[in-house]
Amino acid sequence: MAELEGLEFGKSDFVLLDEVNMEQFMENLKLRFEKGRIYTFIGEVVVSVNPYKKMDIYGKEVIEDYRGRELYENPPHLYAVADAAYKAMKRRAKDTCIVISGESGAGKTEASKYIMQYIAAITNPSQRAEVESVKNVLLKSNCVLEAFGNAKTNRNDNSSRFGKYMDINFNFNGDPTGGHINNYLLEKSRVVQQHEGERNFHSFYQLLRGGSDDLLKSLYLQRDPAVYTYTSQGASVTVASNNDSLCHKAVMAALKVIGFSADDINSIYKILGTILHLGNLQFTSDGEHVTLVGEDTVKQISELTSTEVENVRKALLYRTVATGGGEVIEKGHNEQEASYGKEAFAKALYERLFGWIVGHINAMIEVKDYNPALHGKNTVIGVLDIYGFEIFDNNSFEQFCINYCNEKLQQLFIELILRQEQDEYQREGITWQHIEYFNNQIIVDLVEQPHKGIISILDEACLTAGKVTDTVCLDSMNKKLGQHPHYTSRKLLPTDKTLEFNRDFRIRHYAGDVTYSVEGFLDKNKDPLFQDFKRLMYNSSDPVLKEMWPDGKMSITEVTKRPLTAATLFKNSIIALVDKLACKEPYYVRCIKPNEVKSPLMFDDARCQHQVAYLGLLENVRVRRAGFAYRQLYARFLQRYKMTCEYTWPNHLMSTDQEAVEAIVNQHGFEDDVAYGHTKLFVRTPRTLFTLEQERAALIPILVLFLQKVWRGALARMRCRKIRAIYTIMAHYKCYKVKAHFWEVERRFTNVRNMADYGKSVEWPVPPAALMQFHKITQHLYRRWWARQLIKNIPPSDMAEVRAKVAALAALCGERVDWGYSRAWERDYLANAKDSPLTSSNFVRITKELKNKDQYGQVLFSCFVRMLNWFNNTKDRALLITDKHIYRLEPKKHFKVQKRITLDSVVSVSVTSSTDQMVALHTASHDDILVHLQRGELNSNQDRVGELVGILTDHFTRVRNTALPVKVCSSGMQVQMSGKPKTITVETKPGQTIADFKKSRTGFTLFLPHQ
């Protein structure tokens, strides 16, 4: 929605003036004009001041601002009125009309174009092709009508020289389905004569300047308006805003779009050509006979009009008259008659051409195949753009008609505005207070009253046989209208030198006094055209031309009714127009011309004030404020002002909106300034409304802040709820994942107790990240349980072996290839009869003695070994390890103890990673025991190193509570012998029968037999 304007631009509605007087009205009008605000409301009427410059207020965005909005929601604009008319039509199925009035150059035609554009822009949102084409024709018709009906005048470069009323038909959807154009009184005298500084109709210059060479050639025309009598005067008149050549192309294109055929278009230009040629035709007279000058021109005319040359010549020089006896004679014209007849012909040609074009457009946009039962009610918006009130230096019959028309429209304006107002008060049950206003009915009567009115007197004079001159007619008017307060002439007012005797009469119009010159009135009213021209045209072989002249069909002898006079025809058409408008809901655009010089800057106070006065704008404001300047439906009033009262903000608790409105009114103390209708509140003074508006304006920022606050809060809460929901979902999901893991573990492990491997082969499910630690612990627990299940079944006697094996496993860390875990570990191999059948009994006996002597608890390990003696010779010996000592025994000497060291002195053990049976027991005294374990009868090729390491480490950790480090060497093994470091390497050697140590450079090498 567009911003409502601030007060620095003046008051957007004259109803809001503090006091309704001319001074304040003009002040506001001027202020707004100077601030570039060309539109101002009087209620629903728009007052428009011609800006005389391009305004940036008609764009697409502006149209969007006004579309579907209420009047008071946006600054005043034509669009607001157009939308109001459209809404009334669409919402309430009312026929509406928009009456645009104002004097020539005030901006009526421009306004009507903007209104049409607005209506076109807001309709047919679904872009239906048939509706678009109707819209297109309606819009394009403007271009054509302007070319043929507009001319440059001294007041307006693009002055409409005809009145136009256009009905647009709408279907129940509110889309245009067709239309109809009524045209009123084309100023045809312009065809043959123009005022100083003015031009003929645009169409002539457009043809001559923009027509193609071929076209001009075919019409026998030269590309120079100065050559032709009818255009020569206007040829030198420049029109800045008008490019004839470009316009010609636009008109041609528009004609095609509207649906004129190539032949139609051709005929149109032939007629224009004919008129131009007629203008250049001259007559001479030898005193008796009148002849034509320029035979070529006659031929060209006959060709362009598709008639016989001879007939053309005859029609121009003679007229056929029927005598009383039914005889027909040809009567030659005198020179004056001939040239008069020619001009009348030229004017009539143009007038009929224009009428035919309008008729053709109407045929194209006429609503076809309309069925109200099927299509719903067909509604209409009428747009009236008619010539405004005109006062020239020399005012003739045309001005008389135009000004009469404006009187009628003013009368309608007063009538409708008052009637509407009255109706409304009555509908709403409010007592209506009559307001005085100037009623111009008296002037209307002066012109149109039967028998007494000016038109009547003119007609009477025209009917009278014999020589009735304009002067005679003026006399008759003086006689009959002498008493009329709005009529005067020099005869009635001999002292007024501004009036010429026997020529001028003056009418005091609602818009000002206009002095008319009666010269030519009778003739123009009679508007005679010799029958011969009509017949000539009717007999043309050009069908278009024939169609324009149906009245040429009559035979000369036929007795015809006298045709109606021009004034009566015009009067009838205007009365019909007024009737048409009166049955519609009217919307008004009142145009004001700010100055005479087309300046965008000048505001001519006197001129404007004059227009304001005669347009009755002040009265309009007064009528609007009669009693009540403002009225509004309760609901709407409430909606707009409810924030100004605590009982109604934000919502009232009363039973009706009316009561709530009363609460607002009472709180402000406006009780005496309002009246309550059935559906509307009526406010007497604008100040009251103004106060409310101001209060509202002050509260709006607070409300906006409040709304922002509430909305931001709502947004934040919404966001918060969303995040909470996310976390809840996440929590539940995590919980579910954990539970799912538990369930899965449970499912997989439920039966492990009964499985042969106690579930060792069961695969663990992958735990969610949160359960990683838990997973490790459960796996650990499971493994302990699993181990427990295994251990549980091991007999206590086997436990020592198991422990030793576990210890070996840990000590060797998988670095030794073979450690003999798969066999039974017998420990005391020397005492084992199966392993050492020859020596075991001997050994057992010896160990008994040793046990008694050294008090050891048990034998940890014993077996035959190959080892080095003191002299570095290798010898077979026996190794006995008890829980107290390590013994080296000589097997050959009944296991005599050769050496004994305490088990405590062993600090670490070294073995190789290979399959050899070499073991070094490192001692604290740096005199290590290096042995190669011999295998006995039992498991003759199995490893015993693993067993020795397992037994020792198990013993050390469990019994002695100290760790015994074990080193698994993959290359040379480091030992100390009598405090000296030696490196022991292992090699296999072909031909070696038993494993044996040999001295090497760095120590010893254990040679192994090749296997």
Ligand SMILES: Nc1ncnc2c1ncn2[C@@H]1O[C@H](COP(=O)(O)OP(=O)(O)O)[C@@H](O)[C@H]1O
């Ligand atoms: N709203 C407007 N914006 C810009 N120029 C305008 C506007 N209204 C009128 N004019 C100017 O005034 C001239 C006369 O306007 P026009 O509508 O032809 O007057 P009218 O039909 O009342 O005789 C236009 O040719 C145009 O230059």
Ligand SMILES: [Mg+2]
């Ligand atoms: Mg106009």
